[in-house]
Amino acid sequence: xxxxxxxxxxxxxxxxxxxxxxxxxxxxxxxxxxxxxxxxxxxxxxxxxxxxxxxxxxxxxxxxxxxxxxxxxxxxxxxxxxxxxxxxxxxxxxxxxxxxxxxxxxxxxxxxxxxxxxxxxxxxxxxxxxxxxxxxxxxxxxxxxxxxxxxxxxxxxxxxxxxxxxxxxxxxxxxxxxxxx
Numbered sequence: 361x362x363x364x365x366x367x368x369x370x371x372x373x374x375x376x377x378x379x380x381x382x383x384x385x386x387x388x389x390x391x392x393x394x395x396x397x398x399x400x401x402x403x404x405x406x407x408x409x410x411x412x413x414x415x416x417x418x419x420x421x422x423x424x425x426x427x428x429x430x431x432x433x434x435x436x437x438x439x440x441x442x443x444x445x446x447x448x449x450x451x452x453x454x455x456x457x458x459x460x461x462x463x464x465x466x467x468x469x470x471x472x473x474x475x476x477x478x479x480x481x482x483x484x485x486x487x488x489x490x491x492x493x494x495x496x497x498x499x500x501x502x503x504x505x506x507x508x509x510x511x512x513x514x515x516x517x518x519x520x521x522x523x524x525x526x527x528x529x530x531x532x533x534x535x536x537x538x539x540x541x
Contacts, residue, residue, distance in 0.1 A: 365390070365423045367449040369414075369440040376435035377412040383433055390421035394457050397465040413467060419454060477528035484521045491525065 381393035394413040439446035
């Protein structure tokens with residue numbers, strides 16, 4: 361059982377993020393529900409509202425004993441896991457989210473959807489504007505084959521620095537298998 365406190369993401373029921381954050385806070389559990397200031401328009405007015413940045417996710421800083429308490433909260437589905445263990449989120453990642461939201465409003469999240477065999481362009485770094493095909497995908501990087509001068513070069517590139525130019529068509533089952541390999 362974990363004895364030191366770490367950040368974890370919990371998966372919540374839809375639209376329960378604020379309620380769960382408030383409940384956890386009342387129980388003296390360190391919680392962070394990133395809120396995004398968004399302009400909403402109704403037929404008669406406009407208003408800036410605070411919406412959770414991550415739909416169905418709340419971050420908690422807990423130890424192993426507190427994890428059990430968190431799971432018992434109504435509306436908590438489970439801890440986000442990796443390899444059947446709750447995924448630890450680094451302090452620096454939480455700080456980056458906090459700073460970004462302090463500096464920006466109306467933030468939009470975009471999940472980068474890339475797959476093996478997609479043809480991509482690298483958008484920054486030494487390989488800026490080079491194009492190639494993805495041959496593997498890891499947690500935070502992709503390996504791209506960059507054909508140049510008749511040679512095949514392979515470079516690991518952060519996912520955020522890749523733009524998909526074209527996709528290799530595949531069925532849903534094939535797409536799922538390619539993500540697992």
